Amino acid sequence: MPSFLHFCQWLYNTHLSTSIRESVWVFPIIESTHVLSITVLVGTITVFDLRLLGVLMKTEPVSGVARQVLPWTWAGFAVMFITGLLLSISEAATNYYNPAFRIKLVLLALVALNPLIFHTSIFRKVEEWDLAKTTPFRARMAAVFSLVLWAGIIISGRMIAYLEKP
């Protein structure tokens, strides 16, 4: 994909990319914000996934947990996405070659599919199993996929810095 590589190199040389990369404090601040927003996102989605798996809040309706917890998940996602975009712009040309970054992008694409499928299929009929201690198989599968994929994203995200070639 040489044209995409060219795009990454162009991005790497933009003013925005260079100024983030070369400043002393901007990169760490964006990076810390990125990690904190991941905490909000993954921590809250974990609580929801554990409800789907029947581990936590078994007496609370699934739809109730979704309504109360998921807005915080989305807020975390928005901040994570923006800061993550800035971080990848600042290191676009080096990230292009980074295997951890490539794996992370694939996992992110997969994790985006998960709520898309979940909310358009089994969650549509949530009133049928809202109070069930054992939720339908597909809902439990969605929860397991979510937990595994987000863990994979955190692992590959941290590995980016370890596999970065100077």
Next chain:
Amino acid sequence: MRDSTWAFAIVEIGHLLALAVFGGAVLLVDLRFLGFGLRGQSASKVAKELLPLAVSSIGVMLLTGFLMVANGPVRYYFNPAFRFKMILFVIALFFHFVLQIAAARNRQARESLPFRWKAAATISLILWLSIGIAGRAIGYV
């Protein structure tokens, strides 16, 4: 662990994974005290339901954190960000868990909580946030 290329990375990733779970659990408890988030359940119930998650994830963080420090204790000893983090951590650990366990036991903690609970939840959030920032700063200072 110093001699291995990947041992430190694996322990650090374990620390981060536990952080994600712990941060979310603590956030939801403190938000409930403030009157946001899981409003459908009493504050007492939220504190009780999320206690096992918070305790188990902080357990993993303590273990992995200890292993990372054991990797180079002298280096950490002189790191100002590390000292700051440890002081805040001891305070936050007692403050937050006394608060959460007290709430879990208090059946009276209903819909709207008195001001002192909200103040305590705010302090807890600020403490954990500072610990996260100080933790990241260890690598920079």
